[in-house]
Amino acid sequence: MDRIAIQGGAQLFGEIPISGAKNSAIKLMAASILTDQPLRLTNMPRLADTKFLGQLLRQFGITVTESDGPDGQQTLFDAKAITSTFAPYELVRQMRASFNVLGPLLARTGHARVSLPGGCTIGARPVDLHIDALSRLGASIELDEGYVSATAPKGLRGAEIVFPFVSVGATEHALLAAVLANGTTVLRNAAREPEIGDLARCLIAMGARIQGLDTDVLTIDGVTSLNGTDWSVIPDRIEMGSYAVAAAMAGGEVRLTHARADLIQALTDKMIQAGVEITPTDDGVIVRRDPARRLKAVDVTTEIYPGFATDLQAQFMALMTTAEGTSVIHETIFENRFMHAPELARLGADIAVHAGEARVNGVEVLHGAPVMATDLRASVSLVIAGLVAQGETTVGRVYHLDRGFERLEEKLGACGAQIRRIHGEDDSDGH
């Protein structure tokens, strides 16, 4: 297993191009199931998660072709014929979002058998809302031996679905099924994350009829078939936010490009309060910080979009470890998303976690140490802390990082970070 080694202390100067959003790309990939015509996705990130979902789609008989096209990295999906509608546990457990192939398989073919994903390190993460939504759309659903078997031989039918609380995955899943349902579906209390908007806009380009984009009520008039299209994946706001925090942590001046400043405003507002200089540009932001001046502690509470993203909480916590004062961080989306706190403590951070709250007492310096990534966003928070920790920090279990950050060491290294990947070393001896 690979590790990332960082020698702390270098300021960052330069430009970082932001990739297409992982959490949009994997939903757009699932949309390819819905049409027998080719779907070409551009601005595609090349990540472990997109590779993995590509393998699952191939299992259904879909041709998946990655290439470098005139618009950069692209992937062509051709689902002319769906030859299997079975998604086994061995594949679904590796990436829980792959559960969301159930709805589109059902909508396209009338049947599917997909493994339940199980829990993960950031929480129990059940899929009850997904299953309820598909039942409301007329699917007959049976749960047996860890699998969901769903049928709708005469097709799905439109329905009103009121989500009891906001779920990104359940909104996306219901949308992917309702576009081919017979009649009108209304999704209330829908998620408004930008990746849902990206999916809805792509589906519209494929011929779907959806109203209420970027609001919490989506109205979908089902159509009998969808066409192929070309679609450019929205920039990754979490990658952008992570590099904005990295630049603020290390100090210096970094321009983030191919991105959208408006998508991370909840984060940049907090960074400005802490003392970071943020300048929006036409295609991103410039982040500046004088490392001689200590940042101030700021409190954050994670919320659904457009609030402060849970996927940026670990990174912001890393930033607060060396700020002046105490920062109180509330995690409201997932029940167990502070696994990075004890790892940051290994670098000298002073963090007390109690239930959904972490109190971060800023310290003057961090010291490099071996640490372990526990999930995707936690892993990048450890890299961020490593940028200022005195001496060397090595981050183990880098496969978490590879799920969602494209060429991270290359992007940070180009701005002056002393960062390298150590290939193939066993990382189980760290602690």
Ligand code: EPZ
């Ligand atoms: C998406 O997960 C993202 N994943 C997550 O990013 C992100 O943290 C999360 O949304 C919140 O923004 C993808 O887009 C692939 P939810 P999702 O359904 O859809 C509970 C990353 O690092 N819930 O909005 O799974 C659930 O347990 C990942 O890229 C139910 O109880 O999130 C959670 O507490 C991590 N029943 C809350 O709702 C359900 O049926 C919100 O989850 C569904 C969800």
